[in-house]
Amino acid sequence: MKHLVEEYSAHHFPGGMKSLHALEGDSIRWLSDLKKEVSLQNCEQAGDEINIQIKKEVDIIDGYIFESQISIETDPIESILYQDFDVELYICDFCKKSFPQKSQLKSHLRIHTVKKLYGCNICKKTFSYKTSLKNHIRIHTGENPYKCGECNKPCTQLSNLKEHIKVHTGEKPNKCNICKKTFALKINLRIHLRTHTGEKPYVCKICKKTFSYKTSLKNHIRIHTGEKPYKCEECNKTFTQISNLKQHKKGHTGEKPYECNICKKAFTLKKNLEIHLRIHTGENPYRCGECNKTFTQLGNFKQHKRVHAGKKPYECYICKKTFTLKKNLEMHLRIHTGVKPYGCTICKKTFSYKTSLKYHLQIHSGEKPYECNICKKTFILQNNLRAHLRIHTGEKPYNCNLCEKTFSQSSSLSYHLETHIGEKPYTCGECKKKFTHLKTYKYHKKLHTEKNP
Numbered sequence: 529m530k531h532l533v534e535e536y537s538a539h540h541f542p543g544g545m546k547s548l549h550a551l552e553g554d555s556i557r558w559l560s561d562l563k564k565e566v567s568l569q570n571c572e573q574a575g576d577e578i579n580i581q582i583k584k585e586v587d588i589i590d591g592y593i594f595e596s597q598i599s600i601e602t603d604p605i606e607s608i609l610y611q612d613f614d615v616e617l618y619i620c621d622f623c624k625k626s627f628p629q630k631s632q633l634k635s636h637l638r639i640h641t642v643k644k645l646y647g648c649n650i651c652k653k654t655f656s657y658k659t660s661l662k663n664h665i666r667i668h669t670g671e672n673p674y675k676c677g678e679c680n681k682p683c684t685q686l687s688n689l690k691e692h693i694k695v696h697t698g699e700k701p702n703k704c705n706i707c708k709k710t711f712a713l714k715i716n717l718r719i720h721l722r723t724h725t726g727e728k729p730y731v732c733k734i735c736k737k738t739f740s741y742k743t744s745l746k747n748h749i750r751i752h753t754g755e756k757p758y759k760c761e762e763c764n765k766t767f768t769q770i771s772n773l774k775q776h777k778k779g780h781t782g783e784k785p786y787e788c789n790i791c792k793k794a795f796t797l798k799k800n801l802e803i804h805l806r807i808h809t810g811e812n813p814y815r816c817g818e819c820n821k822t823f824t825q826l827g828n829f830k831q832h833k834r835v836h837a838g839k840k841p842y843e844c845y846i847c848k849k850t851f852t853l854k855k856n857l858e859m860h861l862r863i864h865t866g867v868k869p870y871g872c873t874i875c876k877k878t879f880s881y882k883t884s885l886k887y888h889l890q891i892h893s894g895e896k897p898y899e900c901n902i903c904k905k906t907f908i909l910q911n912n913l914r915a916h917l918r919i920h921t922g923e924k925p926y927n928c929n930l931c932e933k934t935f936s937q938s939s940s941l942s943y944h945l946e947t948h949i950g951e952k953p954y955t956c957g958e959c960k961k962k963f964t965h966l967k968t969y970k971y972h973k974k975l976h977t978e979k980n981p
Contacts, residue, residue: 691715943967
């Protein structure tokens with residue numbers, strides 16, 4: 529086999545390999561003929577040694593002829609994509625993009641070297657090829673001349689339709705050589721390979737953050753611009769990504785496709801199920817460096833850190849009260865506006881807060897899920913159980929700063945403070961007697977009704 533290369537080159541190039549510089553066109557044809565003739569040979573003894581020798585000669589010839597355009601290198605993705613094949617890659621010196629064929633490289637080079645003569649008269653974008661302009665214009669006109677016979681999905685280009693059809697046939701000819709995952713489309717394989725290579729070719733010009741996917745960069749840029757192009761038709765809430773809108777809309781439809789396999793609780797969003805599962809596993813991946821408190825969610829952890837920093841960036845424009853969390857400000861504003869968006873479907877009573885409605889519904893159901901492990905008394909609210917436990921423990925965490933008296937409940941402290949103020953806001957309509965506390969006032973009124981039934 530080795531003698532074939534020597535014999536062929538001696539016959540066609542008596543001056544040796546150095547004479548190739550004057551015979552670029554002929555040498556390309558010679559190389560093509562040589563490759564064809566070599567491919568017809570069958571020499572089992574030589575094996576890989578012959579392949580290496582021929583590849584070496586080919587590299588010298590191709591490298592010499594195309595020395596200004598081609599270097600035999602590979603980017604991380606191409607090296608993986610072609611590692612199981614004896615494929616020679618041609619690299620563009622301008623952008624380092626690689627191609628398995630010379631013709632593809634030559635066609636690609638027009639992007640860098642040929643003037644973009646074809647311009648879109650709508651958005652002024654320019655193209656090197658007339659066909660590229662034609663395909664681009666369909667974006668503006670909405671023309672989709674190619675339609676899938678299975679699902680009627682329209683496509684602007686025939687090549688896109690051919691790729692799409694693979695989804696229906698189940699054909700996945702593009703295989704990842706690392707994890708063996710297969711893909712219908714070659715572009716999806718190329719994108720997938722970035723998970724292995726760590727390649728992040730898309731860079732934000734504002735903050736220099738890099739991304740593996742173009743869509744990720746596009747969505748990220750909206751953080752800087754504030755753009756939220758996707759609006760919910762039900763509540764007018766806007767989103768930066770269409771996927772977030774789709775997830776949000778499930779909240780209106782009541783759809784909860786993600787179910788916990790332990791307690792059967794269902795969720796609208798997959799990420800909410802993942803966070804919920806940490807309750808069962810006990811996982812708290814976020815730890816505060818100040819107080820070592822742990823959290824199941826990153827958002828809660830970030831909000832907690834503001835407590836240590838003393839930050840309260842959200843201010844009520846009515847009473848100027850400030851809050852650590854935006855949601856706390858939103859709930860506080862209901863005190864001023866009187867908004868009660870949560871209604872009981874049984875008795876029509878309305879509430880300012882969702883948790884208040886939740887607790888109220890337990891009155892109708894009779895459910896008292898919180899039980900004292902000492903006296904077995906049950907409670908609707910967990911807070912009520914905590915307050916009750918102080919009867920057994922004797923704990924009195926609430927102190928009066930005027931007389932040092934202590935109380936087991938905050939409501940008892942508030943009740944007590946009114947005695948220091950001296951204010952008596954409750955007046956009896958019968959005898960005009962005034963009272964500091966509502967409870968005492970109500971008891972007093974009963975005395976009048978007993979005297980005058």
